[in-house]
Amino acid sequence: xxSQTNVRQPMFMREPGRRIARFKQMPHxxxxxxxxxxxxxHEGLELPDDASAIARATEEVRSLxxxxxxxxxxxxxxRVEIRDADGRRTGTVRFDEAVKVQLENA
Numbered sequence: 001x002x003s004q005t006n007v008r009q010p011m012f013m014r015e016p017g018r019r020i021a022r023f024k025q026m027p028h029x030x031x032x033x034x035x036x037x038x039x040x041x042h043e044g045l046e047l048p049d050d051a052s053a054i055a056r057a058t059e060e061v062r063s064l065x066x067x068x069x070x071x072x073x074x075x076x077x078x079r080v081e082i083r084d085a086d087g088r089r090t091g092t093v094r095f096d097e098a099v100k101v102q103l104e105n106a
Contacts, residue, residue, distance in 0.1 A: 028085040029053040031060060035078040044085075053082045054091045061098040068095075076101075 030044040031053075047053050057080045068074050076096030084090050 027053075029056075029090065030083045030085075031057055032081045032083065033064070033078075034081060035064070035075070050082075050090045054093060057082050057091065057093040058098050061093045061095055065095045065099055074101075 026046040026048055027050075028044050028046050030041040032041055033039040045053075045056065047056060061080050064078070064080075065074060068078075074095065077094060079092050079094040081089060082091040082093075
């Protein structure tokens with residue numbers, strides 16, 4: 001007599017009428033630095049959406065800008081360009097957009 005193995009299925013697969021969860025792959029973004037030279041990002045990051053990619057680029061731009069200020073200069077037109085896995089530009093964050101520069105006492 002053959003023995004039968006009971007294979008337990010996850011609960012979401014056993015309940016009638018319940019949809020099977022599908023996991024969507026997160027988009028992949030690349031952050032290329034334009035600061036007089038172009039530094040291409042060949043690794044990139046997986047992030048949930050374009051807004052998350054812009055938030056991440058803003059953090060990176062602020063860090064790069066802070067380094068420039070410590071070196072004694074700041075160039076507002078330097079930027080990080082965000083591209084998706086297909087090479088389409090999904091956003092750009094300029095240094096002068098990522099920080100508030102106040103020249104006078106307001």
